[in-house]
Amino acid sequence: MKIKEEEKLFNKGFITITIINFVVFLVYYCFVVITAKYATQSLGASTAQAGFAVGIYIIGTLLARLYIGKKLELFGRRAVLRYGALFYLITTAAYLVSSNIFILDGVRFLNGFGYGAVSTAANAIVTAYIPEAKYGEGINYYGLSTSLAAAIGPFIGLLLLPLVGFKAIIILAVVLAFITMLACFKFKVNNIVLTEESRAKINTFSLESFIEFKVLFIAGIAFLIGIAYSSVLGFLSIYADQLHLVTAGAFFFVVYALVVTLTRPMSGKIFDRHGENAVMYPSFICLTIGLILLAFTGNTFVLLASGAFVGLGYGTFMANGQAVTLKLVEKDRIGVALSTYFIGLDLGLGVGPYLLGAVKGLLGSYQHIYIFCAVIPIIVAILYMIFYKPGKATKVNG
Template identity: 65%
Template sequence: MEEKVEEKLFNKGFISITLINFVVYLVYYLLMVIIAAVAQDKLHASLSQAGLASGIYIIGTLLARLYFGKTLELYGRKAVMRYGAIFYLATTIAYLYMPNLVILFIVRFLNGFAYGTVSTATNATVTAYIPDSRKGEGINYYGLSTSLAAAIGPFIGMILMNTTSFYFVTMFSIALIFITTIACFAVPVKNLVLSDEHKEMLKDNSISSFIEYKVMFITGIAFLMGLAYSSVLSFLSSYAKVIHLVSASSFFFVVYALVITATRPLSGRIFDNKGENYVMYPSYIFLTLGLLSLSITHSSWMLLVSGGFVGLGYGTFMSNGQAVCLKKVESHRVGIALSTYFIGLDLGLGVGPYVMGELRSLFSFRGLYVVAAIIPIVCAILYAIFYKTSPKSNTKVIEATK
């Protein structure tokens, strides 16, 4: 029997885990946006080596998601989140010592693994604090922490690197993770008490014990959406220089953040009351509009409008795709399902810069964004053909406890 979670959505556990998740993702994005430049400036890395410094982080993250998506409930959410936070802190401190590229690659890989560990644990842990009747709304509010971090992190990272030094950025990141680690030990985390049957299922080393097949379709869509969005993350700053809108481009992610902050509660309620189709289709449409707007941008206001559309598209999809995963699986498969989903999302963001870079050699920046805008349209078509809506399983097979 599953413990009843209080109907109040904004309970202490929900707020605490959401804030922890925000900082975890903030540091990830903060460092991601500057590490390539640091590798080139301080360690004299080539462009490809600098790209590897960014990409190897994603490899570490994917391995962590694969491993802990399966073993999270066996080890316990509490232990994985708390000791993962300690490892995240240790590997962030390691940025202070990077005498050569080999050490940088090792640090980036381990830091990515630590980030993947903590974020996998928080994604599963927060579900215990969301009332069943408000899953869509709750996940949207929680997902807001990730989306805001994706907007604020790069903004802070660029400002700090332009006004201070990498040493200061590292110390700032260490301070944030240190506070987060303390919070992880202070927050009461609910583990799942598994039946012997489910323990044996989780100990199984078959592919199904690492990957949740029920969410593979939405994971594939997440990969494509991440691929499309990577064109913004990777090339917006370069594109802004070409079209002489550098000043306006620094506020692109601010508009992105403001838009998703304003619309996230509404999209969550629509998900709960109307169903996922009423938020998923608009997300594909808005991302397409945002990328097309970028392709024809010639003024500051158009660039900022495109930021709003991208926020409505990609930002809305991120959290509602997560809510779809919760709707598809039973409680003991939540960790594996969310891990599977974020593997797709992260892989799209990780592979995207290379794919879009190759396309950039064939097209202008404007042409690149037109091509990127086609991807959400493809997602909408695939979704319409293959996705089948279904209510979340009501099977109660495990018990929640502190």
């Protein structure tokens, strides 16, 4: 493809799909930190019902990743991106009619499906705009859009909810989703031309048609890292309130975003020049340090320092795990492979709060949850060292 032969990383297509991805994730992360509070305070839901309303979004996302990941190249990347964005807009607007917890559950499920469809298409489309020699750098810049959304979205949600209320945030999200949909319909997307053998494989109902086995290990690692980070998304607001550091808790995500923005380009270049191990091990170490600092924080400085290390850890891993995934598969399996990777990551983020809630019942405090989660990246590093062989995954970067 002509686009793939271009050596310029920041071409129009790359920038456009990166911005689209940022807004889609921004809307998701904005809602994820405020849904439980809205469900309990405005809809009279129990804590269990509120937790289900948060988690059912991930179920919709996982179903979308499984189905769309399998059928992406058959349907065509262009169609999935455009009509997925339209569905995402409609289901985002549907929050306005969520007058009870059951309607909210349905809206969350459908909105999660729309989010999964658009993000799966975008993750595949961006690979066509990155020169092969710059895959690590390109994916890191693209992943920056996700990492920034994971920081800015919760910050916006936590900041605006007490000021303007849930419905005002919905309206803002609808406007953003509408602009994104227009961009998707105007954006030029080249579909992959499939061979008859590839089409037959896609239409075959088998586990291989839904899951890429070559990336199961890195997807499993992503699942564990997702559980560790879910402790931040799920409990930081409550934990900061207990410590009387509510304002610092909101700015935790700002520090996270700044650190990710400053370090992401460097980590991408290190990935390309020295291989994945040069960035993966430091990401595990930094996430552990960040969670330990969070567990023992007693003032604003330590809390914000924790945000910096969590950004270096989770933010770096998220993009470089995606880059590793791309190195392991052929072009016609990119959609399924990325879907498999993000299923692992999303599943960790989704089930994490439930699992950690049970751990809290055993350990007794949020501090112990963060200590528990700090151990997870250490276990991940050991598993990665034993089972992952980077020498077998050099196809893309040569």
